[in-house]
Amino acid sequence: MICLVLFLIVCQALTLSRGGWAGTAGALVFMAVVLLLKKGFAHKRLVGYLFAGTVVTAVIVMASTPVVERIMTLTQGEMEDNIxxxxxxxxxxxxxxxxxxxxxxxxxxxxxxxxxxxxxxxxxxxxxxxxxxxxxxxxxGILVIPLMLWLLYLFFRAGFKKFKHRSRQTSGIALGCMAAVVAILVHSYSDGNLQIPANALLFTALVAAGLRSFSLPRS
Structure with a gap:
């Protein structure tokens, strides 16, 4: 799992997507905070070490020349690409x-x-x-705003309820889906992620997985 996290961070940095960096950071912070605040979670110290290691890895990768050049485009890039x-x-x-x-x-x-x-x-x-x-x-129209907020509230309410489930599988899937949705929501602030059909389909699949019941069938 540690190797997968480091691999994810390196790959995400090399996409040179500034919004993707922000989305990944938001998702990781969300997961760390939720795990650290969970009552009875026995691996809080490990989560702290992993989060610190992820930050250090991200800083090292972000210091690479292509990444620095990409960050500089926020103010010095072409007209269609800057802030x-x-x-x-x-x-x-x-x-x-x-x-x-x-x-x-x-x-x-x-x-x-x-x-x-x-x-x-x-x-x-x-x-x-x-x-x-x-x-x-x-x-x-503006009427879509309360609708979107209500749907997000329903999703996260259901997600946190499943996160408290005794099954580690159900809890883990719920946390992963919520973190993934957070990443998309953060990235969508500065890009048109949900205007791309593949991303919209992924978003729908994540929400569906987060809402789905993972209870084992009774024999």
Whole structure:
């Protein structure tokens, strides 16, 4: 398991995905905190050592030249790749939401509805808002916000209930699914993960696995 964690960290760093780094970090912190706060968990010291080792490994890998160069693109990269572009994109999307607050522009219409709101100076039309929360709201209206929050509440309530199960398998699957969802939620703040069908399908599978009952059938 230690080798798998280290392998995951190294591979994730080498993807050069800044949002992926943030999502992985958020998932690992979530898992560590949940395990450390669990009553009766006998391996809290081991979790602390693993978390510290993961942080050290991440720092070493993140210090590599390609990773440093990728981080620098936040402020010094091409116009379509830096943080200023994301902020302008989000600003235009907020104006788009303000003009269509209730019903939005329609599911999947962002690419054709956004051009009038695009900030001047950009030569490439945006296909995504690079923020799933803003894009879903722009597409379907502000009423989707309480719906999304309610569904997330139901998922995590069920996940934490299963996490307290006596079966280590059920508990582990519940924690893994919740951490994976946290990773996607963090990454979706700065990218359009759920606009990609494969990612949306993975997200659905994770939620389904987290909600599924893993009780063994009675003989």
């Amino acid at each position: 200023a572009h994301r902020l302008n994109l989000w600003e235009g999307t907020r104006h788009m939401i303000a003009d269509n607050p209730v019903a939005g522009t329609g599911p999947g219409t962002f690419e054709v509805a956004y051009p009038p709101y695009q900030q001047p100076g950009y030569t490439v039309l945006a296909r995504y808002a690079h923020n799933d929360y803003l894009q879903f709201t722009a597409d379907t």
